[in-house]
Amino acid sequence: MNESLSLLMSRRSVPPRWLGEPGPSAQDVETMLTVAARVPDHGKLVPWRFILIEGEARQRLGEVLAKAFQADNPDTDATMIAAERGRFSQAPLVVAVVSRVVPHVKIPEWEQVLSAGAVCMNLLNVANVLGYGASWLTGWAAFDRRVLDALGLAPSERIAGYVHIGTATENPTDRDRPNLTDIVTRF
Secondary structure (H helix, E strand, O other): OOHHHHHHHHOOOOOHHHEEOOOOOHHHHHHHHHHHOOOOOHHHOOOEEEEEEEOOHHHHHHHHHHHHHHHHOOOOOHHHHHHHHOOOOOOOEEEEEEEOOOOOOOOOHHHHHHHHHHHHHHHHHHHHHOOOEEEEEOOHHHOOHHHHHHHOOOOOOEEEEEEEEEEEOOOOOOOOOOOHHHHOOOO
16 A cells, blocks of 8 residues: 555544644645645635634634633533633644635535535645644534634634644544445445
8 A cells, every 4th residue: 555545544533632742834834735725626716715723822712712602601610611711722733724605606605615625624634644633623613603703704704624733642543434335335
């Protein structure tokens, strides 16, 4: 098996709590984003963009999450608020992949949303190739307008995923994968 195929066959999401320093270098980030952007994009609409969340920005975003979570859950305990505050502080880098559908008479919204999903998957794969661990997550912070406003999303934009990237401090075991006989038919 060649090295590329081996990497694809062994790719595994690494939970953010297992992603530590060192994070990707500036050159690695540029490489990752360049590869992530090489996805099918009918009409060359570029229906996605990136927001890099790193360094102190992770704590600033954590404060937004903590305030929003506490406002929605006034009876919650300090432990839960602290968990939300730290949601984006575990991995050295979090890339918010923003889906931004461009109205077009020939290119359906669905294709554009799928293109943003392909960006997330490419980002996971290139992080793996460069030796980093990564995880593609959403959660409530991907849908909460207060968080989206803090990140600068337009009302028409959505989060396709938060991709957490860093050096794996633990290696997760593989999970069961679907049996092809259960999911493949022939027409």
